């Protein structure tokens with residue numbers, strides 16, 4: 001027991017370090033401190049197999065870490081086997097639970113099928129599937145080549161569809177239930193300039209997951225979506241904020257005054273994938289510190305108005321009485 005609790009506290013402190021990226025936050029963000037520990041009871045995922053695409057880096061790695069801490073046997077899959085293997089070893093050495101690394105380019109349906117074959121012999125079919133792999137970069141749409149469009153939409157929309165259909169069909173065949181989770185983004189709903197391929201593909205993923213939530217409930221399958229706002233990972237920020245100049249603007253428009261953390265996202269993903277959420281299906285969970293509504297409201301910039309300016313404007317408005 002002592003060994004186990006030592007292992008857990010080591011895992012926690014390692015995990016906290018990897019999540020500590022909060023420089024530049026607004027002072028009021030102290031009122032919204034991220035709780036970084038693992039939220040669900042220990043062993044919530046004991047005897048469960050979890051499959052995570054893009055699990056070697058960033059948010060995928062954070063989700064694999066939390067689910068492994070909660071007792072899951074994780075299978076992480078993406079293109080770079082060396083990165084996956086390093087992550088698998090790191091997590092496994094800290095949690096004591098097996099993490100398997102499988103090479104898979106989700107754009108290739110045959111590679112996906114082969115990956116699922118390999119997983120089936122290693123662990124059996126998964127109980128939890130997290131479609132997290134993605135590609136993205138900022139680019140004016142008039143500069144996009146057909147192949148640039150295809151490179152993003154193939155990973156995000158086709159990749160998610162190939163993984164979901166391959167696993168879904170096999171689970172249905174074996175009469176096994178499962179939880180499917182897709183990581184999209186807040187602009188899947190609104191669209192966004194300069195990331196049009198990503199916005200279009202993520203919107204497609206949401207339509208797919210809502211469709212299957214309705215269609216495959218009868219097979220014991222749940223489908224949910226998390227839409228994160230900005231969370232500082234190397235993969236995202238190196239491609240979406242290459243100069244580092246946009247981060248302040250993001251923080252300014254987030255009402256909670258800070259970026260999200262990988263650990264917060266991982267806890268939400270674990271909850272939605274757990275038995276505690278077995279009545280949640282077809283849900284779209286925005287996870288963005290309030291950024292989406294803050295950007296959407298016509299008058300939200302009035303946050304900048306000072307009390308003196310309000311006094312003056314109130315007087316002006318009141319003076320219109322009867323006119």
Ligand SMILES: CC/C=C\C/C=C\C=C\C(=O)SCCNC(=O)CCNC(=O)[C@H](O)C(C)(C)COP(=O)(O)OP(=O)(O)OC[C@H]1O[C@@H](n2cnc3c(N)ncnc32)[C@H](O)[C@@H]1OP(=O)(O)O
Pocket residue numbers: 134135136137138139143144145146147148149151152185198229230231235236237239240241
């Ligand atoms: C700041 C955060 C705030 C909010 C975040 C909100 C949402 C975040 C969503 C995310 O998805 S973040 C995750 C980002 N992570 C990744 O993108 C990781 C994986 N990415 C990659 O591997 C590459 O970046 C990739 C997507 C370009 C794919 O790599 P691949 O090797 O398959 O592609 P190529 O390098 O061969 O390029 C294909 C095609 O695209 C053109 N291209 C590449 N980069 C650019 C660019 N910066 N601008 C314009 N065009 C680009 C490239 O030229 C190729 O086209 P052509 O063949 O030349 O026509």
Ligand SMILES: NC(=O)C1=CN([C@@H]2O[C@H](COP(=O)(O)OP(=O)(O)OC[C@H]3O[C@@H](n4cnc5c(N)ncnc54)[C@H](OP(=O)(O)O)[C@@H]3O)[C@@H](O)[C@H]2O)C=CC1
Pocket residue numbers: 053054055056057058059060077078079080081083104105106107131132133134135136155159183184185186227228229230231232233234235236237
């Ligand atoms: N960080 C953020 O602010 C936000 C992130 N998101 C979403 O969160 C998820 C994770 O992003 P994040 O962790 O930040 O970024 P990362 O770049 O770290 O993660 C993307 C992962 O996708 C994998 N991947 C890319 N292409 C393929 C492919 N063809 N086949 C298999 N795997 C692939 C990459 O691994 P490899 O290179 O080995 O293939 C990588 O592990 C994505 O869905 C992203 O859209 C959404 C909103 C905000």
